[in-house]
Amino acid sequence: MSAVLKSAPVLAPMRDADLAEVMAIEDAIYSHPWTRGNFADSLVAGYECRTWRMDGELLGYFVLMVAAGEAHLLNLSVAPAHQRRGHGATLLREASAIARSRGARGIFLEVRPSNAGAQALYTRFGFRKIAVRRGYYPAHSGREDALVLTLALQ
């Protein structure tokens, strides 16, 4: 009997060369995805952009902005085939560690009220709702509010 050995996923800085694969996931999971330009701008701006790959396959990614003692999680995504296997929680831990190491006292993010899955992840991680941004997101008809969630980093 032979054991099936799987590599551990690897976190790495996102590069321009990753963007075609990033966009394939982005387009698959969001009703209003980021554009390739949004990711390219984030790379140029020096945001903390990371990919999460296993055996070369892109499983997920995040984009984190750290400034003035606060971190803002701008994007956190896991490919459809790899959701509900703990990758989102791991990426959240990695993003929090980067934020902490860069001196952030807290991390905040926006999430759609309709996105119950992401809210469940964030709440389980310890995030709490602090505000509502009215009409923050584009939606199929008009706009959708954003819930603003925050987590204190010790």
Ligand SMILES: CC(C)(COP(=O)(O)OP(=O)(O)OC[C@H]1O[C@@H](n2cnc3c(N)ncnc32)[C@H](O)[C@@H]1OP(=O)(O)O)[C@@H](O)C(=O)NCCC(=O)NCCS
């Ligand atoms: C939200 C997202 C990043 C979660 O990633 P994931 O790898 O599937 O999440 P995990 O497997 O780490 O989930 C950890 C816990 O979060 C909660 N959770 C995650 N997704 C959930 C869902 N769809 N429904 C209910 N609870 C969910 C559960 O408590 C889960 O633990 P469990 O699987 O043991 O029940 C992923 O579903 C995704 O990319 N969604 C589309 C993009 C998106 O909405 N991004 C966030 C924008 S703010």
